[in-house]
Amino acid sequence: MKTFLIVLLFAFIGTMASAQKYDSIKEYYVHGKLKAYGVNKNGQKDGEWKFYYPNGNISAVEHYSENELNGLAIYYDTLNHIVSKEQWSHGMEQDSAWYYHSNGKLKRTGVYYYGAYKGVWHAYHENGTIKSVGAYINGLPEGEWKFYYINGKQEEVCTYVNGLQEGPAVYYSEKGYMEAKGNMSNNIPVGTWTYYNKKGKVKKTITY
Numbered sequence: 001m002k003t004f005l006i007v008l009l010f011a012f013i014g015t016m017a018s019a020q021k022y023d024s025i026k027e028y029y030v031h032g033k034l035k036a037y038g039v040n041k042n043g044q045k046d047g048e049w050k051f052y053y054p055n056g057n058i059s060a061v062e063h064y065s066e067n068e069l070n071g072l073a074i075y076y077d078t079l080n081h082i083v084s085k086e087q088w089s090h091g092m093e094q095d096s097a098w099y100y101h102s103n104g105k106l107k108r109t110g111v112y113y114y115g116a117y118k119g120v121w122h123a124y125h126e127n128g129t130i131k132s133v134g135a136y137i138n139g140l141p142e143g144e145w146k147f148y149y150i151n152g153k154q155e156e157v158c159t160y161v162n163g164l165q166e167g168p169a170v171y172y173s174e175k176g177y178m179e180a181k182g183n184m185s186n187n188i189p190v191g192t193w194t195y196y197n198k199k200g201k202v203k204k205t206i207t208y
Contacts, residue, residue: 020041020042021041021042022039022041023039023040023043024037024038024039025037025038029054031054033054033056034052034056035051035052036049036050036051036052037049038050038064041066044066045064045067046064046065046066046067047063047064048061048062049061049063049064053078055078057076057078057079057080058076059075059076059078060073060074060075060076061073061074062074062088063088068088068090068091069088069091070088070089070090070091071087071088072085072086072087072088073085073086073087073088077102079102081100081102081104082100082104083099083100084097084098084099084100085097085098086098086112087112092112092115093112093115094112094113094114094115095111095112096109096110096111097109097110097111097112101124101126103126105124105126105127105128106124106128107123107124107126108121108122108123108124109121109122110122110136116136116138116139117136117139117140118136118137118139119135119136120133120134120135121133121134121135121136125148125150126150127150129148129151129152130148130152131148131150132145132146132147132148133145133146134160140160140162140163141160141163142160142161142162142163143159143160144158144159145157145158145159145160149174153172153174153175153176154172154176155172155174157169157170158170158184159184164186164187165184165185165186165187166184166185166186167183167184168181168182168183168184169181169182169183169184169189175198177196177198177199177200178196178200179195179196180193180194180195180196181193181194182194188208189208190208191207191208192205192206192207192208193205193206193207193208
């Protein structure tokens with residue numbers, strides 16, 4: 001009896017596996033060039049899919065599970081440069097992501113959590129120098145953020161609360177001297193702001 005049940009179980013598993021329908025899919029542009037190809041499982045995208053521009057260059061490599069993005073996705077521009085690499089889980093960005101300038105240098109990197117920005121993100125200029133660094137909570141900028149010019153000198157230091165600038169903010173010139181400081185509320189300057197010349201002397205004050 002036990003042997004019969006085991007045989008029956010394997011037969012059932014084999015029947016279920018054979019019931020899964022896999023189709024190799026190819027899609028074409030109207031002029032006949034390949035647009036995309038991959039596999040459908042029971043009519044839904046599954047596993048690796050590749051997509052192409054009309055010029056024949058690859059535009060994306062994506063991974064699917066039950067028709068949802070699931071796994072690594074890589075995107076390219078028309079000249080075959082990588083634009084981004086993202087991790088997906090059940091149709092939402094999840095975990096680390098990288099975005100690139102057309103010259104191949106890193107443009108922006110950080111982490112997603114269920115499709116929203118999370119933690120510290122870094123952005124870079126095309127020459128590789130840091131452009132900005134700051135954190136996100138629930139997909140919105142939060143806490144101190146720092147911004148930099150392409151020459152590496154600091155441009156701005158400010159604070160965000162729920163995605164809006166709140167509290168002290170300091171601005172610097174591209175040559176490195178402080179130009180202005182004051183306070184922000186809901187992205188708007190408030191109170192007294194002080195402006196400086198390149199020698200560090202007060203140039204003027206404005207009350208908002």
